[in-house]
Amino acid sequence: MLDLIWLLPTLPLLGFLLLVLTEGRLGKRVAGSIGAGSVGLSFAVALLAAISFLQAGVDSHVVPLWNWISVAGFSPGVNLYLDGLSLVMMLVITGVGFLIHVYSLGYMADDPGFSRFFCYMNLFVCSMLLLVLGDNLLLLYLGWEGVGLCSYLLIGFWYDEPANGYAARKAFVVTRVGDTAMAIGLFLLFAQLGTLNIQELMQAAELEWAPGSALPAITALLLLGGAVGKSAQLPLQTWLPDAMAGPTPISALIHAATMVTAGVYLIARTHVVFELAPEVQLLVAWIGLATLLMAGFTAMAQSDIKRVLAWSTVSQIGYMFLGLGVGAWSGAIFHLMTHAFFKALLFLGAGAVILSLHHEQDIFRMGGKRRQLPVGFLCFLIGGLALTAFPYTSGYLSKDAILLAALDAEGPGFWLWLGGVVGAFFTGIYTFRLFFLVFFGASRGHDDATEVRGLAMLVPLFILMGLSLFGGWIPVPLDAVFSHGTGHEEHHVSALLHGIMIAAPLVGIAISYFCFASGPKRAEGLVALPGARALRRFWHSGWGFDWLYDALFVRPFVWLARVNAKDLIDSCYAALVAATRAGHAWFAHSQTGNLGWYAFSMALGLIVVLALGMLS
């Protein structure tokens, strides 16, 4: 059974090919069955493979498919590698992916690009599976770029609107900046260790590199570059909020549950290199902390329902980075999994709300919708509680693991923990600000809203509700993968600190209730304070990063390109041509046809030559 995991990426790939080659001529029923069915089958295979993997009791299993490239000792194969980590990832990708595909059957039912949508979605699932199953970094890179491509295609899915195209290109180019750093990391790894096979690399790195030396630090930094790009962490976080231009199921699948967490996967997968570079590992923690706080502030100032969730995703991935940085490898992956459940739920719930309200996304034009949209209400209540780490929801268990590990970490551990707790407090505020503004208070528009119907959309929502509440009890078989790390953590913290951790988000919820439960009026009083408006604008813009990058990179590049559109080098050749022509014209003047002039110039020339001869 284990050898059949090649079917995992193959089934969605076949779905993609079928949908491409039929060019949208299939009926919606058939196209939808292919699109969702291929991922469903893939999930079934993944489940069976997971069961037999756990029963077999092995640490890992390799399925070699074919030799991809073999040149001068460089021989990455197309080989799939299954261990506890890729097992968790493949189940999340196919499981949550399947639910989102089914939901999309309802959500996209009226879209003329229905078949194209599922075509891209299937390609995405295929690439994402290759990313997590590849046994070498080149195959991982293939999946890595593949998901980036699908992200681009799906953000710009409604291509008529130039703004969507802009958001799509921004996502692709910004992540490619990180990808290029990662590619250079691969060159360095191969030049130093002579392979790109991940397991061999990790063994060779441990043998050949001294902890704390320069090479692992540089390598880890380059890999981190790729990770911050893909996972939208500082300083490459700017693309994710704009990525919300895509259809909402995309935001749930790509920009919440799977692709954006690929950076977390990459670092966890290469954790040995990070352990050899403790400064860089600590940097991962600080990046995570800075991002989660910055994104928390930003989320509080958003008015678009999807942008609140997008910034919340950035913030939650910040927690995962924080976990990786303090060596809580399992905790980070655990949070990745629970986050996939509750953030997919929130996004799909948001999709239901948006669809019910005729594509309204501004939370200030909603209000009091809990009676009209009971399912949406339930989604946001459960998803919101899990997101804010309400005790014993899935998000609580995973966030707890990360924060406790931070507290245990040496050096700045306490400050990392404190920052994380402050972030949890913000999470409480922004999550329930959204919740209260949409579902409580007086209605501020769309009184005619009726909730979406249809099992295709509702069943995935209810399953995700269950997973958000109880998914934290799913055991993750990661101990064998991270035997180097802190392992299975037993934390002893004082009841006071633990109490603070639990209370922080609840206080946030209470503040949100006070400010927003009866509508935005009370909060407007706060905004009226001196300086608050400017601060709000600053947060709303995502701390001015877009402006900064625009001024630093985009404008200079475009300016440079525009002024040199005619290619400066070409004018050198044009000057050569002009000089030749001028010389030609000048000499042509001497051709007067006047015999006296010819005789005179001949005589003059003779004198000059003779004079030169005598003088020298």
Added chain:
Amino acid sequence: MIVPWLIALLFVGGLLAWASERFGAEWPRRVALAVLVLELLLLASLLGGSLQAGWLAEFNHAWLPRFGISLHFAVDGLSLLLLLLTAFLGIVAIGSAWAEITERTGFFYFNLLWTLAGVVGVFSAIDLFLFFFFWEVMLIPMYFIIAIWGHENKFYAAKKFFIFTQVSGLLMLVAIVAIAWFHYLQFGFFSFDYLDLLEVDMSRNVEFWIMLGFFLGFAVKLPSVPFHNWLPDAHSQAPSAGSIILAGVLLKTGAYGLVRFAVPLFPNASAEFAPVAMTLAAISILYCAKVAFAQADLKRLIAYTSVSHMGFVTLGIYAWNELALQGAVMTMLAHGLSAAALFMLAGALQHRIHTRDLFAMGGFWRHAPRMGAMAMFFSIAALGMPGLGNFVGEFLALLGAFQANQVLTIVSAFGLIFASVYSLWVIQRAFHGKFPEASLDPGRLPDLDRREMAYYFAMVAGLVWMGVYPQSFLDLSAPTLQALLEGQAVLATPGAPQP
């Protein structure tokens, strides 16, 4: 014996195509297609040969014995790959010209086949005088293709193309004569044979100057900054078939010349010169990517991207290790297909809407989704998406170059970012966004038909093959590249006939 036939077939086929015009304007293209299919089959028959035993095919006959000039042709794995590319893209070029070229069709296909004959000669000549002869043969018919069937500014473009290549060809001729002269000084007899010239010892200074002559000849063709300026004009003005042959095949003759002649004949000078060449390569990659982004003329834009991508080839060649060389060869093949496909698309667009101006386009996906999908595929291929051939080439080139020069490799890697900027910009301008309803009737934009799709699918299949199982190609070129790295013409000599 097969190699002269490969060339003769194209020369005679060209004359036949011209003559067949008397039966009707559509006859020359049929003849040309048949000739190229036959050529492709002949080449495919060479695939079965053993790569380890010297040349796959060789032909040697005295021509001007007094000067040691002979009709010496030989084909090994590297040449065969490029010859297959030539024949394949020749067929694609005919597909592109099929509906586009309606005037003087006989003379057009004559020129097309004669250019290709020159290319086949260049890829198989082992005598340097013969090599130079074919170098000129491919130039003149191409001049006519641009000057007669080109667009609004065709005479300027054709002249520029001719002068650039002619001047560089002259430098190369001087260098060829010089190395033959030094062979005479050392051995007492004239020879232009590559195998003989490999033995010549030169002083450091002499080696450098002769090497420079070769390098300039090839760098103009490649082209490398700052000798690239003929290319954007030639490409934008040539008919699509001309652009396909130019980008897909003619540029590769420059790279082939570097791999086969410039570096092996002058190993020491080339090693010294490598940092300069690699710097020029890095500048080509970044500078031309930036200029490409600013172009409003679709074909001009693609032309600049070609220069940028060929920079990876130069980078790989001057890194001079097996990884980098394989990367360079793979990039040549993959770029041949992707650039040809993009030029074919640009030509198809121009044929339909009579402009190449990106700002007159937009939202074409809605009315021509097949065209959009193809443009997307080949743009994605060009920007180096893993799983397609261009990625394998550029990744191997960079991976190998990193071992030779880390700084320049890192600088060049930024080309990967720029490539995504301009590629996606083209898609946005032409196929996404809003359709220019006011200025364009959607009826003028019929989607690709079955015949056209067949050509694109062939190129799609080629790029996927190169990306997913590149080993088929790498294995063919490996023995040649390994031999060249060891300073020999062929890897093992037992099977090769002695001259």
